[in-house]
Amino acid sequence: MSQVLVLNGPNLNLLGTREPERYGSVRLADIEAQLAEQAEQSGVSIDFFQSNSEGALIDRVQAAPAEGCQIAIINPGGYSHTSVALRDAFLGVALPLIEIHVSNIYQREPFRHHSYFSDISVGTLLGFGPAGYSMALTAAIARIKQS
């Protein structure tokens, strides 16, 4: 049972090597290790899941509340702009989420300007590079401690 679930969607397994000028050179494994340390220091349990598959992400979201998860941090990747089904999964199990994007999606192509997650998120962090994950975790921990 973990209180925070960090989800990463398609192509985020390539962080560190994928378009480094846009997404930075920090690997997802390094981000996760840093978040694990931050969570431990705050006495909060954390779990991580990355998939390139929409169905696998939906299954993970559906299972999370029953495992004691109180909030998810998600970078939905390209599914941000396409996935009604992943959005519905969060609503279906009433799992609060914080949305994060490494890049500033509003400075990019118009098709990235709409996210299916922003209006149902507790808050959205974008454009701060890989450091955004740690900011999102700070927000998640504050919310858990308040509850």
Ligand SMILES: O=C1C[C@@](O)(C(=O)O)C[C@@H](O)[C@@H]1O
């Ligand atoms: O895969 C990604 C990464 C992203 O979510 C980001 O973190 O900036 C932005 C998305 O538009 C893109 O498809």
